[in-house]
Amino acid sequence: MSNETIVQPKFLKQNTGIFRRIVNAIGVDNLTLIFAIVILLFLIMVASGWFGFDGGDKFLSWQNLMNSLATAIVIVGLLAIGETVVIIAGALDISVGSIASIGSVAAASFLVGAGAFGVISFLPIGNVFFAVLMGIIAGMLCGVVNGFIVTVLKVNPIIATLGTLAAFGGVAFLIAPEGKPVGVMTQPQFTWLAQGRFLTDLPIPPLGNTNWPGIPVLTVILLAVVFIAHFLMSYTDFGRAIYAIGGNDIAARLAGINLSRVRVLMYMLCGSVAGLAGVLLTSRTTSGNPINGVGLELQAITAVFLGGAATTGGKGTVVGTFLAVILVGILNNGMNLLGFNTFVQRVALGLLLIAAVALSQWRQARAERARTTLAAEA
DSSP: OOOOOOOOOHHHHHHHHHHHHHHHHHOHHHHHHHHHHHHHHHIIIIIHHHTTOOOGGGSSSHHHIIIIIHHHHHHHHHHHHHHHHHHHTTOOOTTHHHHHHHHHHHHHHHHHTOTTGGGOOSSOTTOHHHHHHHHHHHHHHHHHHHHHHHHTSOOOHHHHHHHHHHHHHHHHHHHSGGGOOEEOTTOHHHHHHHHOEEOTTSOOOOBTTBOOOOEEHHHHHHHHHHHHHHHHHHHSHHHHHHHHHHHOHHHHHHTTOOHHHHHHHHHHHHHHHHHHHHHHHHHHHTEEOTTTTTTHHHHHHHHHHHTTOOTTSSOOOHHHHHHHHHHHHHHHHHHHHTTOOHHHHHHHHHHHHHHHHHHHHHHHHHHHHHHHHHHHHO
16 A cells, blocks of 8 residues: 555645634534524425425515514523523523513513502603613522522522522512503503614515515614623633533632632523513513513523533533524424414424433533543543
8 A cells, every 4th residue: 555645735725724714613513503594494485385384485574584583582582592601501590481570570560650669769660771670680689599599508500490480480470460460552662672673764675575674673682682692701701600610610619710609690690681581571562471481491491402502511602592592483483384383383392402402412422432532542
């Protein structure tokens, strides 16, 4: 056999290098999600017609993309972004749906001057800014409670937040006037958060026989939170501490990281974002309802694991979660267009969660085998 070295052409080396740089910049997990989104779009818009389903052709229209899909992913997207921080740290927050309910009722009650939050007299009742702030603060306080239970009482995060899921759900009913929904339909400045549009006058041609409706305010808020969370997790000491705790909390403690302080802060952050999601739910449904956030935690947790987060912590990205939220949103939106009922969608979502966790476990096992092989070769 010849020992001559095969020289790779220079242009091929350059192309390979560029391809690798693109893959590294986007991330293998994110590329997988993008590929899955493309496949799902093909199934909805093209393949569904082969099996006699109608409605897939309506997906590619401004009416669906900007008025249905773009607004439908916002609430789950916000909850998933907050959940991402907690899961990367190797914990879990199952209570985010109930926290959103509290934020929803708190904002509505303060806005109209009713219920437990309506009696706060030193702030201007009816002010939209303070109503939004009240919902966020209510969510943050719930996060403090979760952080206290996990760090001080040393309760397992899953058990702790499973308990607060029920407790916070009850609190939402207690702070609502007589446990009833609080209507905000007469507050146009507040409902603008869900109904408002930016850039409606752009000269964009019609799509799918529908005119350009503008970019929803809800979508802009979600994108802003995604950007802030990405910056926080990628370029700050707090983000690095979260990854360190999720990777190895003992090593993180020996490195000087205050585990209790970081964990409380991460639950506060998760709770604040969940509170904001509740505020936007109130604006979207024109009602601060104690059951507004019920069941949303399943979709949020699904999106985080589907986005590449590891069940043991230390791995995951905000961008990956955002792409997974889009994937879940397209799945739900496509099934609506094709006529599948809610129960079938819940089955699909449950299977997606199982698949996401199984994929996460497979990735971890593969990475562990690779480290073992390298150690043996060394």
